[in-house]
Amino acid sequence: MTQLINTGNYACRLLSQDxxxxxxxxxxxxxxxxxxxxxxxxxxxxxxxxRLPHPEMIGPELTSHTVTVAVEEMEVPAWAREGGPxxxxxxxxxGQALFDxxxxxxxxxxxxxxxxxxxxxxxxxxxxxxxxxxxLDTAGAKQQRNLTAVLADxxxxxxxxxxxxxxxxxxxxxxxxxxxxxxxAPALWLMGxxxxxxxxxxxxxxxxx
Numbered sequence: 010m011t012q013l014i015n016t017g018n019y020a021c022r023l024l025s026q027d028x029x030x031x032x033x034x035x036x037x038x039x040x041x042x043x044x045x046x047x048x049x050x051x052x053x054x055x056x057x058x059x060r061l062p063h064p065e066m067i068g069p070e071l072t073s074h075t076v077t078v079a080v081e082e083m084e085v086p087a088w089a090r091e092g093g094p095x096x097x098x099x100x101x102x103x104g105q106a107l108f109d110x111x112x113x114x115x116x117x118x119x120x121x122x123x124x125x126x127x128x129x130x131x132x133x134x135x136x137x138x139x140x141x142x143x144x145l146d147t148a149g150a151k152q153q154r155n156l157t158a159v160l161a162d163x164x165x166x167x168x169x170x171x172x173x174x175x176x177x178x179x180x181x182x183x184x185x186x187x188x189x190x191x192x193x194a195p196a197l198w199l200m201g202x203x204x205x206x207x208x209x210x211x212x213x214x215x216x217x218x
Contacts, residue, residue, distance in 0.1 A: 013114035017201070017208030020127040020161035023061050026216050032059060032128065032158070033166050033179065035078040040156045040168040040177060043132065049152060049172055052134045053090050056083040058206075059128035059158060060121070079123050080130070096133065100196035101189060107203025115205020126206040129197045130158035159184060159197040163212035167192075183214050 043052065060079040089100065118126040136150040152172040159165050165182040187194040201207030 012117070013111075013205060014117050015113050015115070015205045015209065016118055016125060017161050017206060019119060020125055020206060021208065021212060023125065023127055024160055024162045024164070024215075028061060028127075029160065029162075029164055029166075029215070032061075032078050032160065033181070035080075036130065036156055036158055036166055036168050037177065037179065039080060040132070040154070040170065043156075044154065044170060049154075050134070052132070052154060054085055054096075055132040056085050056089075056200075057081060057130045057132075058083060058126045059130060059160070060118070060124040061127050062124045081123060083129075096135075097193055097196060098190050100131070100193060101199060104196050104199025104201075104203055108199055109203075111203050111205060113202050113205055113209045115203075118206065126161075128158050128160040129201050129206070130156060131193045131197060132156045133193070155193070157193040157197065159194050159201060159207075161201065161207050161212075162215050163198075164215050165192075165194045167194075181217055185211055185214070 057080045060081060062077055062079075086103070089096070089103070118124075132154070134152065134154050136152055154170045156168040157165070158167070163184040165180075165184055165187060167180040167182075168177050169180070170177045182194070184194055184198045187198075189195045198207060202209060
């Protein structure tokens with residue numbers, strides 16, 4: 010029988026400033042790939058795990074020149090594939106249920122050939138007002154694609170693209186500053202705790218990337 014553990018603190022030790030910068034750059038490239046290949050209105054909700062290579066494979070120092078980020082798609086339940094106005098809250102309930110059932114323990118990813126899990130991300134389309142509230146096809150709402158990632162050290166990275174605008178917007182925050190029900194970050198944090206890849210305690214603030 011596989012022993013379940015929590016790998017969150019191990020993942021935090023891998024997340025150097027250079028590693029976070031590289032993850033941020035990789036997320037921009039990932040979002041661009043979806044933008045180039047999937048038409049507006051056709052993007053299903055995607056959940057992914059973010060992995061870093063094993064430290065022994067890249068030497069003692071994690072640098073932006075040596076870190077190769079991998080993403081691995083996760084199974085998305087049928088209720089989550091379409092998103093919707095209450096998507097953030099429903100995902101939080103799902104993450105809380107995972108956490109309640111698992112007590113913060115999960116599979117040991119430290120020996121996985123793809124590398125240990127250091128973060129989770131969600132990619133979804135939405136209609137949003139400037140205040141951030143979902144507003145499907147209502148006056149003033151804009152069609153957006155939002156990639157939100159949460160790392161085991163509490164870093165929140167987001168890449169947002171708005172239909173009709175030429176550039177994407179990058180954003181960094183910390184999980185302790187994200188209000189529940191407003192972004193996907195709190196839901197991803199609970200999902201990470203529920204699957205044993207994020208620490209059970211709230212991590213301290215980290216440097217900006």
